[in-house]
Amino acid sequence: MKLLFLITGFDYAGAENQVLLLCRELRARGCEVRLVTMIPPVAYLEELRELGVEVVSLGMKKGVPDPRAILRLVSLIRRMRPDVVHSHLVHANILARVTRLFVRIPYLVCTAHSVNEGSWWREMLYRLTDPLGDLLTNVSREAVRGYTERRIAPARKIRLMENGIDLSRFDGEERGPEQLRAELGVTGEGEVQPAIDGPSPFIWLAAGRFVPEKDYPAMLLAFAEARRNFPNSVLWIAGIGPERLSVEQQAAELGLSDSIWFLGIRTDMPALLQAADGFVLSSKWEGLPIVLLEACAGRLPIVATAVGGNAEVVLDGVNGYLVPPEEPAALARAMERVMALPPEERRAMGQRGREHVAANYEMSRVAGKWIELYEQASGRKLPAARALPKEVHGG
Numbered sequence: 001m002k003l004l005f006l007i008t009g010f011d012y013a014g015a016e017n018q019v020l021l022l023c024r025e026l027r028a029r030g031c032e033v034r035l036v037t038m039i040p041p042v043a044y045l046e047e048l049r050e051l052g053v054e055v056v057s058l059g060m061k062k063g064v065p066d067p068r069a070i071l072r073l074v075s076l077i078r079r080m081r082p083d084v085v086h087s088h089l090v091h092a093n094i095l096a097r098v099t100r101l102f103v104r105i106p107y108l109v110c111t112a113h114s115v116n117e118g119s120w121w122r123e124m125l126y127r128l129t130d131p132l133g134d135l136l137t138n139v140s141r142e143a144v145r146g147y148t149e150r151r152i153a154p155a156r157k158i159r160l161m162e163n164g165i166d167l168s169r170f171d172g173e174e175r176g177p178e179q180l181r182a183e184l185g186v187t188g189e190g191e192v193q194p195a196i197d198g199p200s201p202f203i204w205l206a207a208g209r210f211v212p213e214k215d216y217p218a219m220l221l222a223f224a225e226a227r228r229n230f231p232n233s234v235l236w237i238a239g240i241g242p243e244r245l246s247v248e249q250q251a252a253e254l255g256l257s258d259s260i261w262f263l264g265i266r267t268d269m270p271a272l273l274q275a276a277d278g279f280v281l282s283s284k285w286e287g288l289p290i291v292l293l294e295a296c297a298g299r300l301p302i303v304a305t306a307v308g309g310n311a312e313v314v315l316d317g318v319n320g321y322l323v324p325p326e327e328p329a330a331l332a333r334a335m336e337r338v339m340a341l342p343p344e345e346r347r348a349m350g351q352r353g354r355e356h357v358a359a360n361y362e363m364s365r366v367a368g369k370w371i372e373l374y375e376q377a378s379g380r381k382l383p384a385a386r387a388l389p390k391e392v393h394g395g
Contacts, residue, residue: 001380002032004082006073006096008089009062010041010055012240012265013209014290015088015113018163020044025367027051028385034080038069038092069095074103083378084109090117094125097132107377109135111161114287115143115308116213126152134377137161139288140309161373162309163288164366167358170270170297177275180268184236184261184275202233202339205276205300207269207291210241212284215305215326217250219282222331224254230339235280238263238272273298277346278338283307284325296357299350301341303334313361319353 003026010016019035026033033053035041038060048055056076058069073095077085084107087096093110100108110133117123126136136153137160138144144160147153181203204223208214216237223235237247237260244262251260266272273279279295279302286308293313295302302320304310314320321337323330338346375381 001026001084001374001378001382002080002082003034003374004077004080004085005033005035006085006087006092007035007037008091009039010035010037010043010045012043014163014287015111016043017290018113019088020047021164021166021363022367022370023048023051023053025363025371025385026382027053029371029382030386031382032080034076034082036073036076038095070099070102073099077103077105083107083380084374086111089113090122090126093133093136094122094129097129100132108133109137109373109377112136112138112143112147112287114138114285115140115146116285123150123152130154130157133157135159135373139163140286140312142309142312143287161369162361162366163290163293164363165290165293165297165357165361166363167297170273170294180271180275184263202230202278203276204233204235204278204280204335205238205272205295206235206280206282207238207266207272207294208281208283208289209239210243210247212243213286214241215282215284216243216247218326218328218331219280220247220250220254220256220260221328222280222282222335223260224256225329225332226335226339227256227259229336233339234259234261236261236263236272236276238266238269240265269294270298273300276300278303278335279320280331280335281305281310282325282331283310286310288312293357293361296350296353299347299354301338301346301349302353303331303338305331313353313357315352315356319349319356 005019007019023033035053035055037057039062040057041055058072060066060069085096085105086109087093088111096108130153136158138147139162141160144158147158148155206219210216227233248262251257279300281304283305288309302314304314304322305325306322307325311322314322316322321334323334371382
């Protein structure tokens with residue numbers, strides 16, 4: 001089977017994480033896989049090379065439409081002659097559909113990764129190009145429901161395909177939690193943080209790009225309020241993005257510079273989760289966040305906003321607490337509620353989260369659904385998985 005993935009870019013983000021894990025599963029079954037990006041890729045290139053996945057960029061510039069990309073994509077498809085083209089994210093989805101006007105694509109599946117992919121005109125383009133696609137998928141029940149209700153796609157052509165996670169990454173212990181806590185007296189950029197006096201602090205972990213939808217300003221306001229009652233608490237934020245500088249400035253203005261660690265890009269999420277005490281997510285909208293699956297896999301209690309598929313991962317009162325979006329006071333109360341729990345109750349919440357993702361989001365199960373879809377679409381049967389020479393993880 002030949003499969004071509006098309007995606008807007010390739011950075012350290014959720015959609016890219018899923019494509020990488022799918023590439024691994026497909027290559028383990030002998031599938032020929034090519035990854036095409038609209039703008040030049042910047043992440044996971046070594047992992048893809050080791051998997052034997054060819055990566056090609058269409059050479060577009062971010063935010064600049066370029067009709068020549070259609071011709072380049074047409075040429076790539078004619079040379080490879082894939083059985084299935086699978087696009088991810090709104091720009092790639094629209095490009096793939098339009099390209100189908102100029103070249104034969106036996107089966108085209110497009111994947112949205114959020115309940116909200118942007119402005120109204122993007123949804124209008126989805127509706128206009130719907131006849132050019134065979135299937136639209138989304139990553140959460142809430143997202144599928146929203147797309148159906150807004151008539152972005154007819155119910156018969158949209159399907160739930162959840163994100164998955166490799167749980168084996170979270171079973172080892174490369175470094176002890178106390179060692180990592182000690183190491184993170186220094187930020188990712190080498191800036192020494194003031195020491196925390198007194199007993200071991202309660203450490204909150206957040207992870208994700210510094211972009212508007214993650215609403216880090218609300219998180220900082222909530223943390224500032226919660227810290228009044230729990231002064232010996234710390235917030236670690238892993239990630240990069242265009243709003244990082246403004247969030248750092250807000251932390252300074254709130255007097256939180258001595259209690260917030262900006263960690264930058266991290267490739268040791270399992271270790272971070274082992275060293276933290278709770279996970280917090282303040283998004284305005286979501287699809288099905290990989291970071292929540294990771295927090296569950298790492299057995300942490302979670303506080304998250306009730307948007308997108310968050311409520312499908314965080315069962316309120318079971319493995320964490322859900323609050324309305326854009327309400328820092330509610331987020332603060334939920335954080336205080338977790339910090340007030342006895343340690344054994346927090347551990348029990350975390351264990352329930354681990355059991356939930358193991359039952360519903362383990363990557364082999366999710367990949368199995370995709371493989372079944374690809375087999376039905378192509379009429380080809382993939383062999384059983386074989387061992388690959390090296391483990392590749394999604395970061």
